[in-house]
Amino acid sequence: MPFSETLKSIVESVEGGLGAIIMADDGIAIDEYFLDGAGMDLNLMAVEYASLLKEVKRTADVLKTGMLEELAVNTGQSRVIVRIINDELFIALILGRDGNYGKGRYLLRREVSGLRERLS
Amino acid sequence: MPFSETLKSIVESVEGGLGAIIMADDGIAIDEYFLDGAGMDLNLMAVEYASLLKEVKRTADVLKTGMLEELAVNTGQSRVIVRIINDELFIALILGRDGNYGKGRYLLRREVSGLRERLS
Numbered sequence: 001m002p003f004s005e006t007l008k009s010i011v012e013s014v015e016g017g018l019g020a021i022i023m024a025d026d027g028i029a030i031d032e033y034f035l036d037g038a039g040m041d042l043n044l045m046a047v048e049y050a051s052l053l054k055e056v057k058r059t060a061d062v063l064k065t066g067m068l069e070e071l072a073v074n075t076g077q078s079r080v081i082v083r084i085i086n087d088e089l090f091i092a093l094i095l096g097r098d099g100n101y102g103k104g105r106y107l108l109r110r111e112v113s114g115l116r117e118r119l120s
Numbered sequence: 121m122p123f124s125e126t127l128k129s130i131v132e133s134v135e136g137g138l139g140a141i142i143m144a145d146d147g148i149a150i151d152e153y154f155l156d157g158a159g160m161d162l163n164l165m166a167v168e169y170a171s172l173l174k175e176v177k178r179t180a181d182v183l184k185t186g187m188l189e190e191l192a193v194n195t196g197q198s199r200v201i202v203r204i205i206n207d208e209l210f211i212a213l214i215l216g217r218d219g220n221y222g223k224g225r226y227l228l229r230r231e232v233s234g235l236r237e238r239l240s
């Protein structure tokens with residue numbers, strides 16, 4: 001699992017970090033790191049976010065506002081930040097409700113170029 | 121257009137603000153304020169984001185992570201922050217690529233409770 005150290009470092013560097021996952025557009029998880037007891041169904045989350053991302057990409061295409069770079073979804077219990085790695089892969093960071101959203105976004109942005117090189 | 125002053129105040133208070141719109145889930149714009157020359161097709165944007173929001177709500181339901189509160193989509197040319205007002209209405213703030221995302225999120229969060237009262 002060559003990326004788990006990077007994922008672990010991201011999750012443990014952000015307050016409220018619960019887990020991070022690199023996935024393909026078809027909902028297959030490439031690598032993941034989740035804290036014990038994060039209480040999430042990872043497979044379901046992978047499939048659901050991959051499916052959602054297709055819709056968001058389609059919306060960006062229709063609106064002609066450039067390539068999708070980042071998607072963030074905040075709900076009553078979680079904050080999910082998704083950052084595009086390349087045409088096929090993305091990384092998702094899951095934070096608890098009071099997680100440090102700004103730092104999470106910063107860390108994903110910082111790590112994505114390195115991931116892009118290693119995954120190309 | 122009773123909400124246009126609030127929308128104008130949000131757009132003009134954030135660096136890179138291009139426009140803001142209150143919409144219903146069915147893609148009908150309730151009120152809007154856009155800078156001249158923002159270069160966006162508002163009707164298309166309303167319909168597309170309303171449609172996308174349904175998918176995001178569905179995802180939040182499936183994952184059982186609480187009610188959707190906020191969605192943000194960053195693309196090559198724009199940053200769109202959507203905040204839920206109530207079951208039927210949401211507000212979207214559109215910023216240029218270098219817009220102040222943190223301040224935009226803060227302003228929407230601050231204004232939504234007032235909008236909720238006026239719209240209920």
